Amino acid sequence: MKNLLKSEVTKKILLFFNENPHSIDTAKGISVWIGCDMDKVQRSLDLLVKKGMVINHKTISTDAYSYTTKKDIVKKIEKHIKSLA
Template identity: 40%
Template structure:
């Protein structure tokens, strides 16, 4: 069995870098699904309803979470022929961080810590 190279991810005991990433970028399980989707399909440019269908999520909620990922620089949003589409950012730093996150999630200990961090973040009241 091939072990992913996650050295340092789980042992970092959820470093401040990962806490910041999970609190400010991937602070919901839908966003987690979306960053993984765009990481695995980096050339995708599509509408919220099509993306929602592919990831198996509600279109309205997916649109809200896509817009959240646009605000934090993970995705870009543009209008093409009067249709709003979303695409993965071209920013190498952001893509590298997402890649590291997806890779780190192959480690069960890291994934459990990340899940707990997202749950803790979801419990924090947010002001709009």
């Protein structure tokens, strides 16, 4: 987790989802909300999906992302984010 949070973009994505757990958005949308380059956001999202922190809702025409629904992962992320704040 600490390694993940070293990346500014990854940190901002996790913060965004922590503050807006209900949201589902594309990589482009998320890059607008957090003010980061879309390609970097896409790479971070792919990594976070692998780690199970973000869910990829994949269809033929759209790739959308949302926060994990697993309580233990959400708590872990919250704890680390709070320690950075």
